[in-house]
Amino acid sequence: MTQAKQTMSYVELDGKDLPAFCPNPAMPIWSSHPRVYLDLGHDGEGKCPYCGTIYRLKPGTVVKGH
Numbered sequence: 143m144t145q146a147k148q149t150m151s152y153v154e155l156d157g158k159d160l161p162a163f164c165p166n167p168a169m170p171i172w173s174s175h176p177r178v179y180l181d182l183g184h185d186g187e188g189k190c191p192y193c194g195t196i197y198r199l200k201p202g203t204v205v206k207g208h
Contacts, residue, residue, distance in 0.1 A: 152187075152196040157204050162197045165190035 155162055162180040165173065173193065179189035180184035199205070
């Protein structure tokens with residue numbers, strides 16, 4: 143996730159960060175859990191079932207091939 147910005151409320155993703163998965167590379171190693179791929183659905187938002195981190199597409203992001 144090269145351009146993913148992690149804030150306190152959610153992680154913002156760009157089109158090149160897809161497919162979305164958690165844990166993301168910015169997370170510390172101690173908070174790791176098994177990698178899960180997230181369905182961002184029609185609203186462009188998904189939540190990790192392990193840690194509760196919310197992933198959101200940046201406004202105006204073009205999703206290609208998904």
